[in-house]
Amino acid sequence: MDTRHFTPQTVYTIYIASTPEKVWQALTTAEFSRQYFSGFAVEIELEIGGAFVLRTPDGEEHISGEVLACDPPHKLSVTWNVNWPGMVEALGQTVVTYEIVQMGDAVRLTMTEAHERPLPDDILSGGRLGWPAILSSLKSVVETGKPLVIKLEPPTQMLAALKAMGVTLPG
Numbered sequence: 001m002d003t004r005h006f007t008p009q010t011v012y013t014i015y016i017a018s019t020p021e022k023v024w025q026a027l028t029t030a031e032f033s034r035q036y037f038s039g040f041a042v043e044i045e046l047e048i049g050g051a052f053v054l055r056t057p058d059g060e061e062h063i064s065g066e067v068l069a070c071d072p073p074h075k076l077s078v079t080w081n082v083n084w085p086g087m088v089e090a091l092g093q094t095v096v097t098y099e100i101v102q103m104g105d106a107v108r109l110t111m112t113e114a115h116e117r118p119l120p121d122d123i124l125s126g127g128r129l130g131w132p133a134i135l136s137s138l139k140s141v142v143e144t145g146k147p148l149v150i151k152l153e154p155p156t157q158m159l160a161a162l163k164a165m166g167v168t169l170p171g
Contacts, residue, residue, distance in 0.1 A: 001068060001079065003095050006114035010127055013110045014135050018142045020100045023107050024073030026142050027098055030055075036137035036147045044078070046070050052078040068095065075099050080113070085168040091123065092116030111135060126158030 016023055026032040030041035039057030044050065048070055054063035065079035077097040081088050093116040101108045113127055129152060137148040163169055 001066070001093070003068065003077075003114065006093075006095055006116055007118055008112045008114040009119060009124055010113040010131060011110065012131055012135055013108060014139055015103065015106045015108055016139045016142050017105060018107050020073040020102055020107055022142055023100050023109055023138075024076075026138055027076060032138075032141060036141045037134055046072065052080075069097070073100055084162075084170060086165075087162070087167050090162070090165045090167050091119060109135070109138075120161070122157045122161040124158075126155030129155050 026036070028042060028044050028046060030043060033040060033042040033054075034057075037054075040062065041055045041057075043053040043055065045052075045067065048067055050067040050070070052063075052065040052067055053061055056062045061083055063080055063082055065081055067076070067078050069075050069077035075098065077095060080094045080096040095114045097112045097114070099108075099110045099112075101110075111131060113131070133148070133150045133152055137150065140146060140148045159169060
């Protein structure tokens with residue numbers, strides 16, 4: 001997949017008192033992701049072209065994709081497509097990239113969410129609400145062994161915009 005024309009619309013950078021290897025493990029294993037990602041489990045084949053799946057706590061496939069870049073423990077890039085009917089058709093493909101850089105006693109983790117086409121802020125609002133909570137909890141799990149308990153409200157602005165576009169919402 002040629003992603004050169006994809007536009008980064010969401011970027012977060014955090015610093016974690018850890019090693020690149022430990023952060024990589026947190027990003028790529030179900031064991032870690034269940035802790036910081038509200039019970040969601042990452043399943044990934046760590047090779048270019050490999051499968052990427054994010055499963056809900058009850059085992060349903062919520063997000064699926066393909067590994068685009070895999071350079072352990074420095075860079076991981078995957079397509080990130082929510083499995084709701086009409087979602088990819090309405091919004092285009094999404095690519096999530098994690099870059100991990102050792103910075104003294106810490107690791108700089110940068111997450112970039114890029115899109116096949118520009119998206120309005122109401123669509124992006126859901127991810128912009130969720131990513132800081134997910135990454136903050138990841139930091140907490142890696143540094144302390146304990147996730148953060150963050151109560152997020154449903155992303156009503158994003159859900160209303162998706163519904164208006166004809167995307168079939170779950171439930």
